[in-house]
Amino acid sequence: MPMPQADATRERKTFYDKIDHANCTPLWEVLHALVTATPNTPCRPYLWNWSTVWPWLQEAGELITAREAERRVLVLENPGLRGRSRITHSMYAGLQLILPGEVAPAHRHSQSALRFILHGQGAYTAVDGEKVTMNVGDFVITPSWSFHDHGNPSDQPMVWLDGLDLPLVELLDAQFMEKGEHERQSINHSAGDNLARFGNTMKPVEYRPRSRTSPLFWYPYERTRAALETMKTHGSQHACWGYKLQYTNPVTGDWAIPTIGTFMQLLPRGFKGIPYRSTDSTVYAVVEGTGRCVIDGESFEFGPKDVFVCPSWMPYQLEADEQAVLFSYSDRPVQQVLDLWREAF
Ligand code: GTQ
Numbered sequence: 001m002p003m004p005q006a007d008a009t010r011e012r013k014t015f016y017d018k019i020d021h022a023n024c025t026p027l028w029e030v031l032h033a034l035v036t037a038t039p040n041t042p043c044r045p046y047l048w049n050w051s052t053v054w055p056w057l058q059e060a061g062e063l064i065t066a067r068e069a070e071r072r073v074l075v076l077e078n079p080g081l082r083g084r085s086r087i088t089h090s091m092y093a094g095l096q097l098i099l100p101g102e103v104a105p106a107h108r109h110s111q112s113a114l115r116f117i118l119h120g121q122g123a124y125t126a127v128d129g130e131k132v133t134m135n136v137g138d139f140v141i142t143p144s145w146s147f148h149d150h151g152n153p154s155d156q157p158m159v160w161l162d163g164l165d166l167p168l169v170e171l172l173d174a175q176f177m178e179k180g181e182h183e184r185q186s187i188n189h190s191a192g193d194n195l196a197r198f199g200n201t202m203k204p205v206e207y208r209p210r211s212r213t214s215p216l217f218w219y220p221y222e223r224t225r226a227a228l229e230t231m232k233t234h235g236s237q238h239a240c241w242g243y244k245l246q247y248t249n250p251v252t253g254d255w256a257i258p259t260i261g262t263f264m265q266l267l268p269r270g271f272k273g274i275p276y277r278s279t280d281s282t283v284y285a286v287v288e289g290t291g292r293c294v295i296d297g298e299s300f301e302f303g304p305k306d307v308f309v310c311p312s313w314m315p316y317q318l319e320a321d322e323q324a325v326l327f328s329y330s331d332r333p334v335q336q337v338l339d340l341w342r343e344a345f
Contacts, residue, residue: 106180122154137221
């Protein structure tokens with residue numbers, strides 16, 4: 001005879017309480033939340049307007065120095081992940097402000113970082129003794145465990161988007177960090193040297209890779225932009241993403257950063273993309289143009305320097321009024337190497 005339902009519920013509860021003390025718990029109570037038919041992300045669609053955040057960055061500039069803050073950054077927190085310092089489940093995003101004359105002191109960490117320049121010109125980042133002066137639209141890499149410091153010898157404030165794999169590295173409990181001996185690294189190369197050695201589909205004959213990260217760490221906007229324009233002249237556009245390139249490690253042809261996939265795309269004037277979705281929640285930063293991203297039926301109007309996020313597996317459509325250029329990043333390389341990545345359109 002099966003037990004009456006009320007008795008069964010009571011007995012189960014007693015059993016759960018008993019095993020709970022020894023850190024055991026029944027799978028059948030959580031199975032359907034763990035193994036879901038499709039991705040069940042807490043990540044929500046959202047757009048951060050430049051016109052909203054720029055005054056707040058300036059206010060932050062009056063409240064604390066870059067030196068005191070170590071990094072003066074406003075973290076872009078996903079509304080579904082508040083308090084967890086992340087824009088998607090696996091990726092971090094922040095807007096870093098560096099004022100004229102300031103220095104953000106040298107340190108290194110196991111997390112990889114990208115800088116995508118949104119505002120200003122003339123600040124630099126130094127990576128392992130090489131210095132690069134940055135302009136709007138440039139993509140710059142800080143490889144895992146490389147010393148880096150930032151400085152602004154120009155006469156204007158500079159803002160860039162920091163993208164890091166912080167949540168991913170935290171998940172794996174593989175994070176290390178140390179401060180540099182000196183606030184600024186001694187510089188033995190200029191960034192022009194890096195571009196000359198690795199930025200021309202060639203490499204120095206003596207070069208031997210020390211890591212999976214691209215030895216080219218500065219991808220100037222001019223070159224990326226020219227490639228996209230040429231693609232537009234010669235090629236047929238994709239129904240979802242217009243013209244889209246991914247940044248590569250020029251030596252291996254693989255991703256520029258092993259944990260973060262980075263892309264730049266051009267949407268011609270009047271472009272109306274068909275719905276697209278993929279398992280890599282993606283962060284977009286607008287370089288040029290205006291348009292909208294319709295995510296799961298909700299429309300987010302975008303313009304230059306805005307940042308928005310498209311969560312895993314939610315269908316979204318990109319539309320451009322004026323011709324638009326969008327930078328984006330996600331954990332796609334990680335998902336692909338683990339055979340997890342999917343897309344649909
Ligand atoms: O510039 O090294 O936004 O370590 C967060 C953590 C920037 C940086 C961030 C960091 C940095």
